[in-house]
Amino acid sequence: MQNEELIKACRNGERAAQKRLYDAYAPQMMGVCYRYAQSLQEAEDMLQDAFIRVFSNLDQFRSEGEPGAWIRRIVVNCAINAIRKRKMQISAWDNQPEELHPITDTDPEIKLGAKELADMIQKLPDGYRIVFNLHAVEGYTHEEIGKVLGIKPASSRSQYLRARALLAKQVNLLQQKSK
Template structure:
């Protein structure tokens, strides 16, 4: 923890070596997060770059109430959400019942699916579905929180998530047939 504090203080003094160390310590893990929200590797790298600019600009506001890793992750997720919101990929569905109860307990088994294959499947989802799926299923946010973050209705969040599950289930089924 003391090493982390020293690194942060050095970054605040615009020490380029310290900034590079902080970037190298977290960039790989944060790129994985960005990849889940992006349609391509290039888009994920752009989101990551924007996030690290914000991280270095706002490092002075880090209060140490959580780990630096958790603080960085929050900025990365928020940067990805802002990027997505700017693209307006929402499909407003007022009748959530058309998607509800189509599934038993989530997706079909993903046994045998490699991580990169799963990421590729998530990236193929329509942007709105992809974002809500990531926020709900992976990041653990509730639909009312997602709605607030994205400026959409809670029903839209639920329908986007249900549609994402349906599309992923279809992709998993097709993948299973092809194996």
């Protein structure tokens, strides 16, 4: 079944087609959720909410596009919403002390597997994790991140740099251990 036909069947509420779409994209999207979530369970919740939203809003999807990118956008939005629901004070990032995780210029070359790196990202503090994912992985600019999260672009930049510094430190430690 072609993508267009699959999407059409999903729009008609055919459960078999929805399962096929889910099977096709769930592992990739679970990877996205995993990076944003604090735990595996939270990632599963995010994925669940995201696919419910996908199936409910398929009418808005333009058939000529690739469903993967559209679904990924929904997954990222759901992840951000889920984090917001935890009543995390995103605005408080603007006032974080500089010395918490000092920004460094030393970035080791990453010689880790995807799962190891994702695990590391998952262990980052909320603010670092979200900004790192949005900027480094999804390619959002700091201005866009500022708009999405309601923080200053400078805060987003600062969060990213601290996240990178913390990741670099952990990558170094892990790589030294493995040697």
